[in-house]
Amino acid sequence: MEREAAELFEEFKELTASEFFRRNKQMLGFSGKIRSLTMVFHELITNSLDAAEEAGIRPEITIDLKRVGKDHYILKHTDNGPGIPEAFITKVYCTMFAGSKFRNIQSRGQQGLGCSGCVLLSQMTTGKPAKVTSSYHEGDKLRGVEMTFKMDVKKNQGLILSQKNVETKSSGVSIELHFKDVSYSLSEQGAYEYIRRTVIANPHTKIRFRDPTGHKYIFERATDIIPPLPKEVLPHPRGVTADDLIFMAKHTDKRRFRSLLTSSLSRMSTKRVNEIQEVTGIDLDKRPKDMKWEEAEKIVDLFSQMDFMAPPTSGLIPIGKEQIEKGMREILTPEFVATNTRNPKTYRGGVAFIIEAGITYGGESGRIVGDQKRAEIMRFANRVPLTFDQGSCAITEALKSIDWKRYGIRDLDNAPITVFVNLVSTNVPYLSTGKQSVAPEAEILHEVRQATMKIARSLQKYIRAKKAAKEEALRSQLFESLVPVVIREAALLAETDVPEYDAVLAKVTRRAKFEGLQLNSEVEDE
């Protein structure tokens, strides 16, 4: 029996973002039990840090993870940020693609799915509602509101179940979520490690964490300096696509395409615009809305052939070498630290980035595997730890390509060191949707190598000096134990009393210090 088209299309539906991600949760990074929980931590911590920094508050986060059954956890996450006004609570937690981050700006998260994704995962695995307490300033007063809600995935919005006003002492947000099919792990990919690394890259942050066994960790802040907020920068011509141009043209208030180009792109002078008009023959004085796709494509093609100044780097806020050192010292309590922040560079000709690196030796550096200390590589993008997909990441690739032997490290895998690399950029070139590994852009590989090799040289000096000091101590010890023996036995041999030998011993131990510089008088040819 044949069916009519209309009949077939009865089943045709429009999918909301929430519904789409309900069916494709791995696209939010929720794949695997350990990874899912780490991603939840990531989203919540990132949001808290961003909110506190924007409000000029030193972030302080308290996380309590309870295990109530096999793979079943209750997570309570509390911050000291500015809080969320009542009207925005369900928007933040229940609406996908809502947020303030759809700009060309250096930011921790980039998808705008963050918190709502966590609520979605909780609801999908347990069916339980989310509970949020928000406390925020309204005029001079502090307002507190407690809410339980579910997400209506069909409508991509929240469904409030209960709501009441509560007394609070300070601003901030607390959220409680149930999760199943997740798993807490101490491994490199686990939630604990995520927190630890976050604190290293964000030394202005304090995190308290109670793990499922009841153990309480306190990661103290190593600095009181809140990093400046990143500024939005205009995209560089090399970094835009034809679609971007059409999008800009549709949403601009400029009257002519010419002025749209100069006002929406960086490094775009009138001279360059004239060149474009000359080469492409497109009338740039026409209205932006009249721009055709083919024309946009032509212009973008031309961009790649033109010489532009490197993109502005004012939008990039590195952690800074002093701050990295503080973070690493606080968490890793190493014997030695060296850090380095490179000058901004660009990849693909138009995207600015900065590489920062740190290296620590001794203390808590490295990872203990079995009874051996292995080197630990900590990768970050805009201060966010990248804990998955290490093998395919450009940062790992660059570090492995360094000839570590030249720096006194026999092999990278088996040294008690931690290597820290942070990639700062308005547009981090991730390899996949999970956003856990950086694409191997030649410029990024080069910068990671340069940044790391410089601090590796300092480490080499330190290891050398340490070795020399140890040998020196051994030498003194050798003399102090053997000189009396030789003199005692010599006296026995000569059949005389043991003479006073303090002066000789002093001479000998003092000489030992300069021995490395002296020519050996021995004619050694046995």
Added chain:
Amino acid sequence: MNKKDIAARKDIAINKLKSLGDKIIEDVNQNSVPAIKVPSRGTSNLVYDEDKRYYILGDRFGQRSLGNVKQINKIAQMVYMANFCKDLVRRSKTATLREMYYVSEGWDVDFGDQQESNIVGEDLEVTLGMTREDLGLMPEEDGASVYGNLTVREDDVEINALKSGKSGYTISPTIDDVEFIEADVKRVIAVETMGMFHRLVQEEAYKKFDTLIVGLKGQAARATRRFLKRVNQELKLPVYICNDGDPWGFHIAMVIISGSAKLAHVNHDLATPDAKFLGVTASDIINYDLPTDPLKDIDVLRLKELLKDPRYRDESWKTEIKKMIKIGKKAEQQSFSKYGLEYVVDTYLPEKLDAM
């Protein structure tokens, strides 16, 4: 050596050992860092002494200073060992190198292995200019066998080398403590193998040639060389050596005659420059038409090395070596058996001795 000589040798040993301690204590009393000069034993410090006709050590020496990380350990080992030796000599005891190595376990300074303690033993020998036997240190192995009319005294026991069984008298490692009492022989013939030794005993060569027969058992031990030197010097007996006709046999003879390079510091006690090589020579191989083996590569290599060695500078040696390389053949002592077991004693030896 008689008892008086033996006692004198002991006194010298003890005094030399004590002087080592004196040197160190004196340096300490003068507030200077003690250092001991140890003659260098490297090949670059070996000199062939044309007058003495054996190798001696040159003038070069190394320093063992108390102020040097590497050397202080060696100085400590040396002083400890000197004390141990002084005690041995004083009590008229001996110990093997291995025994000393084990005794050193109780010392405040370690030896990594016996090799290391042996080297320090040699250091002590060269520094003091004494053989280790003088210092009471003995090798593990016995010396050669001696058959013939020689009477010796070891402690209070008199031994006649004709009445010590068919294998003869065994040269003790402490040969310097042995006194020669009586000898009724005109010469000494040393042979490389015990096979030939027994042949000579059975054929009564000791009677025919009025000789002592010495079975070297390959490369001669230090005690054997000391024995040969002593019979040559004290009893004025000519010494003849009869070995296999190959580079190895040549060199066993040469070490007895001119001393070894490794023990250059004690060659004055070990080398017997007047000893003579009887054969088997390359000429013997041709003249007696002996059964032969072809020279191996390693034999040829060794023969060429010998040509460069100053100990073989005599024309007669050079001619024989070159001849052997030319004919490309070598022969064992026992190859004379081709003409009957008695041939070597009845024909070969008399002819060779006559020619000397």
